[in-house]
Amino acid sequence: MKKDSQNTDPDRLLRYRDSIYAADLLVCAVACLDFFTFLSEGPKTFDEICDKMEIQPRPADVMVSLLLSMELIETNAHRYGLAELSAKYLVSDSPDSLVPYYRSLKNRPQCLEFHEVLKTGRPAGWSSKDKGDSWTKSMENPEFADTFTAAMDSRGAFLARKLAETIDVSQHNALLDIAGGSGIYACSIANRNPRLAAAVLEIPPVDLAAKRSIESKGMSARINVVAGNMFDKIPTGYDVHLFANAFHDWDIDAVTTLAANSFKSLSPGGFIAVFDAHLNQFKTGPLSVAEYSCLLMHSTEGKCYSTKEIGDILMSAGFGRVEVTDVAADRTLISGKKL
Numbered sequence: 001m002k003k004d005s006q007n008t009d010p011d012r013l014l015r016y017r018d019s020i021y022a023a024d025l026l027v028c029a030v031a032c033l034d035f036f037t038f039l040s041e042g043p044k045t046f047d048e049i050c051d052k053m054e055i056q057p058r059p060a061d062v063m064v065s066l067l068l069s070m071e072l073i074e075t076n077a078h079r080y081g082l083a084e085l086s087a088k089y090l091v092s093d094s095p096d097s098l099v100p101y102y103r104s105l106k107n108r109p110q111c112l113e114f115h116e117v118l119k120t121g122r123p124a125g126w127s128s129k130d131k132g133d134s135w136t137k138s139m140e141n142p143e144f145a146d147t148f149t150a151a152m153d154s155r156g157a158f159l160a161r162k163l164a165e166t167i168d169v170s171q172h173n174a175l176l177d178i179a180g181g182s183g184i185y186a187c188s189i190a191n192r193n194p195r196l197a198a199a200v201l202e203i204p205p206v207d208l209a210a211k212r213s214i215e216s217k218g219m220s221a222r223i224n225v226v227a228g229n230m231f232d233k234i235p236t237g238y239d240v241h242l243f244a245n246a247f248h249d250w251d252i253d254a255v256t257t258l259a260a261n262s263f264k265s266l267s268p269g270g271f272i273a274v275f276d277a278h279l280n281q282f283k284t285g286p287l288s289v290a291e292y293s294c295l296l297m298h299s300t301e302g303k304c305y306s307t308k309e310i311g312d313i314l315m316s317a318g319f320g321r322v323e324v325t326d327v328a329a330d331r332t333l334i335s336g337k338k339l
């Protein structure tokens with residue numbers, strides 16, 4: 001029987017799914033890189049880690065955040081060193097070493113893929129599909145795009161409702177949900193704000209999936225779908241730009257371009273709303289976000305950014321009054337105003 005106090009928020013279920021790649025990255029760090037033995041020589045800077053391990057900054061950054069969040073490494077004065085637990089158990093020549101135990105799993109496909117992503121910086125196939133296309137390429141296939149968009153829609157049933165309860169658009173007129181997927185965020189926010197006009201910008205063929213999904217929610221009269229590429233042009237006439245779970249698919253240069261495109265086309269007085277799983281400013285947690293970042297680093301060109309990284313990008317694009325608000329399930333809303 002259900003207890004009165006039982007929490008039915010799906011936080012745990014989201015986390016089980018989103019953290020699925022994290023343990024493989026730990027195995028890869030221990031068994032493929034022998035990373036902790038390397039650190040046992042003494043604390044290293046991030047650049048030294050990348051140079052000596054011959055790994056690329058984007059995946060290396062995700063690995064370092066994961067190990068910091070797991071409290072397996074520590075940071076001091078921009079150097080990373082061993083924590084007590086890893087010094088005892090994850091260094092090859094320690095008498096208590098568990099390295100051989102981890103090494104016995106190093107041929108797991110996901111572990112080998114991580115080694116490749118770390119070395120090249122290029123993402124592996126979505127869902128570790130053998131010789132599969134990258135996520136960006138896969139999204140050009142209408143069948144994959146439909147399945148992926150339905151997945152995003154199901155996650156949005158909870159998260160979009162929570163965001164709609166949090167975001168204040170009462171002084172604004174028109175929202176553009178950029179890379180809006182099924183349009184569930186635009187629908188939820190429009191439902192809660194009857195005066196607000198709303199549209200979804202999506203790249204073909206996902207624009208068609210968005211149209212179908214919006215129609216199935218009975219929202220076609222309120223939510224327009226615009227087909228287009230957010231890197232080329234963001235349509236004008238909107239005073240709220242929502243990027244929900246969109247920045248995390250791209251590297252930092254691409255995210256910088258998106259923020260600049262947004263600032264250019266947003267109406268004066270409007271604001272950008274970045275909704276995502278963000279690391280804290282020191283990139284030491286939350287652990288659930290550091291774990292999710294492993295999946296994104298493995299399968300896309302992105303990762304989970306920190307609140308500081310996004311804040312800095314928004315400010316350099318020209319946005320002011322940058323604010324961070326907790327929403328739900330370790331997701332945050334970062335907003336910045338075009339003053």
Ligand SMILES: C[S@@+](CC[C@H](N)C(=O)[O-])C[C@H]1O[C@@H](n2cnc3c(N)ncnc32)[C@H](O)[C@@H]1O
Pocket residue numbers: 139149152153156178179180181182184185201202203206228229230231243244245246249
């Ligand atoms: C992770 S999904 C997030 C979808 C939605 N915002 C959500 O949270 O449910 C990322 C979306 O970005 C869209 N996308 C990728 N590249 C794009 C581009 N160049 N222009 C517009 N949308 C793009 C994809 O089609 C996909 O729907």
